[in-house]
Amino acid sequence: MGAQIIPIVMPKWGLEMREGTVQDWLVKEGRRIEVGEALVDVETDKISNAVEATDAGLLRRIVGQSGETLPVKALLGVLAESEVSDAEIEAYIAAYEVPAAGGDEGEAGPSFEYADVDGIRVRYARRGPEQGTPVLFIHGFGGDLNNWLFNLDAIAEKHPVIALDLPAHGQSQAKLPGASIAALAEFVLKFLRAAEVTGPAHLVGHSMGGAIAIQMAVSAPARVASLALVSPAGLDTAINSGYTDGFVQAQSRRELKPLLEQLFADPELVSRQMVDDMLKFKRMDGVEPLLAELGTALFGGGRQSAMLADELAALDKPMLVLWGNEDRVISSTQAANAPPHAKVIRFDATGHMAMLEKASEVNAALQRHLSGG
Structure with a gap:
């Protein structure tokens, strides 16, 4: 040899x-x-x-x-x-020959599954082993499960992973269970049952998804093993409504591209395809009025309606908070409102999408958090 x-x-x-x-x-x-x-x-x-x-x-x-x-x-x-x-x-x-696609273990079978939850069809993905405490990834306002594309497989090496498209997002049905964090949290708890997760799950939430994760832990603490929050909503009232309102109202590539660039410290990360995909999603039948309803209810007038810092502090759960220091949507100064027992990591040269911009560091922090380190 x-x-x-x-x-x-x-x-x-x-x-x-x-x-x-x-x-x-x-x-x-x-x-x-x-x-x-x-x-x-x-x-x-x-x-x-x-x-x-x-x-x-x-x-x-x-x-x-x-x-x-x-x-x-x-x-x-x-x-x-x-x-x-x-x-x-x-x-x-x-x-050298390129291995056939789908030849990997775990890549057999469909990439996506669907569940009916209270009359709303939800797209989701599963990865990783069957045994162990599942890790549920919850995206933010206007996002979908692809926001976690650099994270799911890395975490699935050791843990069962589930990621969903929230109602009226991604390829889930354009219907809302209610335009509040509480209604969305209740919906995601029901989704877990539909996905046959009967025990507790680790929750990883981004932005609006972070507030949903906190509310789930407050409402049903026995269903939540730990919390990992990336630039979460819910820790203070301030939010950049220029982004949230502008995102809902944008009708063209020219209007949408500079808004999406606000999500990243490096605007070069916003590809033409990313803008086109987002426009395609926003033009889906029924999506735009629902985003407008949700955006107004949660972030109207530049204020977050769900304030969860006190409830979060009262939770006796392992907690990880990750934030980009150049976040232009929800300021990283809000990380100061995380509970004293939370592990807080702030990333330089990083905006609102740390899980994409600092994927390796975020994945390493998540793996330590999930293993109790």
Whole structure:
């Protein structure tokens, strides 16, 4: 057996990714690579992100070139020590075949499932092992389960994972169970029963989804094992209503793009496809008036209607709070209202979408939190 050749491949980010476009390599051939080092920027139809090294070694060959669109698991580069000959590397590259999509364990079967909850059809996804306490991911206002595309598979390595599209969001039905955090929390508790989660679940909530998670823990503490909150609503009254109102009212790419850019510290992360997908969602029959109703009820006049900081402080649950210091939707100063026993992590150069902008750090923090660390 000769010295090892290690492939660097196009990752699969999220449930729907089939291919990615190579943008810029961040390292050069001949460089020694450390685990976790950012190697190459890749753009998908959802967002751009850096591919990080899963192995250490010497970068001997860059295969995927800037501008190339390649399928998931295609060869991007090769790591090998200097004793491996160039001829061996060329032979390895020539012989490399992209594994068939869906060949992985756990990728068999449908990517999505559907449940009927109080007459509302809900799309959701399951990943990970069958045993263990499930982790439920709850997205924010105007989002969907794809907001967690960099997080679900990472957490599913050790835990059962469920992510849903809230009512009138994503591909769930355009109906609301009520335009309040309490009504949405009650709905998500019923969803868990419909998804056959009978014991407690770990909740991970973003923005509006954070307030829903807090309310679920307040209303039904026995159903909640822990809370992880990313830029959550519910800790103070202030919110950027220019974003929430503007998002509801935007009718064109020109109007929507600068609003979506407010979600990120780096506006370059807002791809054309992201804007187009959001417009397509907003134009779905019945969605826009429901978003307007929800936005007015929850965030009307630039004030959050659900104030949950006191209730949160009274909860005896493991608690993680993650916030971007450049959050332009809900200020990171509100992290000061988290309970004293909460673990609070603030990220520099990060906006409202820390789970996308700082996926590796968020995933590591979530894994520590879920393992009791």
